Amino acid sequence: xxxxxxxxxxxxxxxxxxxxxxxxxxxxxxxxxxxxxxxxxxxxxxxxxxxxxxxxxxxxxxxxxxxxxxxxxxxxxxxxxxxxxxxxxxxxxxxxxxxxxxxxxxxxxxxxxxxxxxxxxxxxxxxxxxxxxxxxxxxxxxxxxxxxxxxxxxxxxxxxxxxxxxxxxxxxxxxxxxxxxxxxxxxxxxxxxxxxxxxxxxxxxxxxxxxxxxxxxxxxxxxxxxxxxx
Amino acid sequence: xxxxxxxxxxxxxxxxxxxxxxxxxxxxxxxxxxxxxxxxxxxxxxxxxxxxxxxxxxxxxxxxxxxxxxxxxxxxxxxxxxxxxxxxxxxxxxxxxxxxxxxxxxxxxxxxxxxxxxxxxxxxx
Numbered sequence: 001x002x003x004x005x006x007x008x009x010x011x012x013x014x015x016x017x018x019x020x021x022x023x024x025x026x027x028x029x030x031x032x033x034x035x036x037x038x039x040x041x042x043x044x045x046x047x048x049x050x051x052x053x054x055x056x057x058x059x060x061x062x063x064x065x066x067x068x069x070x071x072x073x074x075x076x077x078x079x080x081x082x083x084x085x086x087x088x089x090x091x092x093x094x095x096x097x098x099x100x101x102x103x104x105x106x107x108x109x110x111x112x113x114x115x116x117x118x119x120x121x122x123x124x125x126x127x128x129x130x131x132x133x134x135x136x137x138x139x140x141x142x143x144x145x146x147x148x149x150x151x152x153x154x155x156x157x158x159x160x161x162x163x164x165x166x167x168x169x170x171x172x173x174x175x176x177x178x179x180x181x182x183x184x185x186x187x188x189x190x191x192x193x194x195x196x197x198x199x200x201x202x203x204x205x206x207x208x209x210x211x212x213x214x215x216x217x218x219x220x221x222x223x224x225x226x227x228x229x230x
Numbered sequence: 231x232x233x234x235x236x237x238x239x240x241x242x243x244x245x246x247x248x249x250x251x252x253x254x255x256x257x258x259x260x261x262x263x264x265x266x267x268x269x270x271x272x273x274x275x276x277x278x279x280x281x282x283x284x285x286x287x288x289x290x291x292x293x294x295x296x297x298x299x300x301x302x303x304x305x306x307x308x309x310x311x312x313x314x315x316x317x318x319x320x321x322x323x324x325x326x327x328x329x330x331x332x333x334x335x336x337x338x339x340x341x342x343x344x345x346x347x348x349x350x351x352x353x354x355x
Contacts, residue, residue, distance in 0.1 A: 037275075
């Protein structure tokens, strides 16, 4: 094998990774050969790369049940539920984390400059809009799912549904944990009373967290409004 | 079976065929070119690209070509041919030949009307 064809094969193999595993198993070999043939004629082509990336992403979306008609209807519902569920959980995890940082920062140190205040308000509004969009995206899927459950055709839906619900519970538990200032969050009401060992109630790494830094800075700059156990 | 004999499609079909035919129009661009190319015999991906480039002066990019091939195969309009080579050839099925014939007939009717009206308006203008 020449160095040129070896290079073309490697590039074709890299492009092939744009497609989902099932697609690669079915079409991978012949598609790689087509790419190599095409590269022998046009060694460099941005349009070809863009086309492969676009169709690869579409194939991935189709295999996730989000577009197209490649899956059986039942499988499409299952895959769509899993995909939307994962997206919602990722949104909740990151969105709630950012939101909590914002609100804590606001509570302990209100923004002095109008531009900072405006930026925080815009960011909060954007997070809220994303939350609404994600909920709207889930509505058609929830409707289809509910109809399927009512019609008694729910076989195979229990496991993905349970994983979505369990996944959604995780950030809720985290939020409650943080809201109560329980061990690991940087402070606990019992920390100063020697009821809970200080290393557990306020672990060393907590001071390096963004929230810990905000609270520490706030403690240095002003007397805390609440709570008194700091 | 000769390629032309294969395009002599049956005039009846089940629901799956009618579903395939009804969705054919949405992806008519690459699909028409691919089916037209396969109408005279089996071809693999690169041969399809070159043939279409020759008769239609359109170059279908690899991703678009295989997106259409996969769809046509799912609809039962084409089928892969056993091959020991990495280049897997495809051929037209009877349903594919019928779909292509119906689509081209429809396109020809539109083209005929358009050309006739253009000619008459040129004559009166």
